[in-house]
Amino acid sequence: MKQSITLVVPCYNEEEVLPLFYKEYCSVAERLPDYIVEVLFVDDGSKDRTIEIVKKLAEKDKRVKYLSFSRNFGKEAAIYAGLQNADGDYTAIMDADLQDPPALLQEMLDAIVKEGYDSAATRRVTRKGEPPVRSFFARCFYRLMNKISTTEVMDGARDYRLMTRQFRDAILQMGEYNRFSKGIFGWVGFKTKWIEFENVERQAGETKWSFWKLLVYSIEGILGFSTVPLALVSVLGLLVCFAAFVFLAVILVKTLCFGDPVAGWPSTVCIILLLGGIQLFCMGILGMYLSKAYLETKKRPIYICGETNLSGKDEGYLPELQHTKMKKTIHACAESGEENETERD
Numbered sequence: 001m002k003q004s005i006t007l008v009v010p011c012y013n014e015e016e017v018l019p020l021f022y023k024e025y026c027s028v029a030e031r032l033p034d035y036i037v038e039v040l041f042v043d044d045g046s047k048d049r050t051i052e053i054v055k056k057l058a059e060k061d062k063r064v065k066y067l068s069f070s071r072n073f074g075k076e077a078a079i080y081a082g083l084q085n086a087d088g089d090y091t092a093i094m095d096a097d098l099q100d101p102p103a104l105l106q107e108m109l110d111a112i113v114k115e116g117y118d119s120a121a122t123r124r125v126t127r128k129g130e131p132p133v134r135s136f137f138a139r140c141f142y143r144l145m146n147k148i149s150t151t152e153v154m155d156g157a158r159d160y161r162l163m164t165r166q167f168r169d170a171i172l173q174m175g176e177y178n179r180f181s182k183g184i185f186g187w188v189g190f191k192t193k194w195i196e197f198e199n200v201e202r203q204a205g206e207t208k209w210s211f212w213k214l215l216v217y218s219i220e221g222i223l224g225f226s227t228v229p230l231a232l233v234s235v236l237g238l239l240v241c242f243a244a245f246v247f248l249a250v251i252l253v254k255t256l257c258f259g260d261p262v263a264g265w266p267s268t269v270c271i272i273l274l275l276g277g278i279q280l281f282c283m284g285i286l287g288m289y290l291s292k293a294y295l296e297t298k299k300r301p302i303y304i305c306g307e308t309n310l311s312g313k314d315e316g317y318l319p320e321l322q323h324t325k326m327k328k329t330i331h332a333c334a335e336s337g338e339e340n341e342t343e344r345d
Ligand code: UDP
Pocket: 009, 010, 011, 012, 013, 014, 044, 072, 073, 074, 075, 078, 094, 095, 096, 097, 099, 202, 206, 207, 208, 209
């Protein structure tokens, strides 16, 4: 029997590029005659005609599956949902904008099937076509991340990768709410082959990642995979204490040797402002970790599914098995005819 590959494609407002993607998908599937190549579009709450286009494709092509979120939950949630619902022997994550060359699939497949790797990942060796400021900060981020985290995050790594079931299941075991896939892929381990390619520009539509969004995403990565900032805060506290003692000694000696000249208030104000600033900065770092921990303890679902053509997923708005308790309660309510009695946690 033929083995199957599921391509997980997160889509957010991709109406312009989807027809191009589908064409490319068909030609790739043709070039892999020994496999059944399915595509699972995860519509991340698009506001344009993305879901309509996907549904039309699904009507004429049985290999096209889709899952649509109730709102925009972000690419990380879309990847998680896709992996959770992909049932191919191999699963690939691929952007809809054709920046992840589908032609690399053959090489990725060979790495897993012939060379025995558990996953084949891709990284861009150039950032041609990207704004230089974005490239600069991206490089700084990867350098910093690899210094302060024990999890390796490859510079230029894309989310585009092919993986075995075992690798996919390992990722799904990491059910955290604050997700940073590039770190998660590294954290789970296994043998990964890196395939390099030259940057390809988006074929149509616009990037969904503003500079601000990328900055937030990179902070997410640091908070999720390193506790070094917390240690740095303690070191900073010690350094400030040390400086205070040195300052105290200087004042003492000065007073004993030269009497007690009136110290200027500007220096006092500067010290208060400096210490106040350092304290607020440190509290900010603590607060960021705390807020992440707070969100994790709430155990909110990572995504809510609005509609899908996946068989056996007709619960509609309930994400797969994330809240077994909640699911049971709703089903129980439905059976007993009660309404709006959803148990909240
Ligand atoms: N995407 C998504 N949800 C979002 C933002 C993006 O599913 O909130 C998808 C998007 O449709 C695309 C992929 O993630 O398939 C990569 O996004 P984009 O091309 O905008 O990012 P870039 O390549 O510029 O980093």
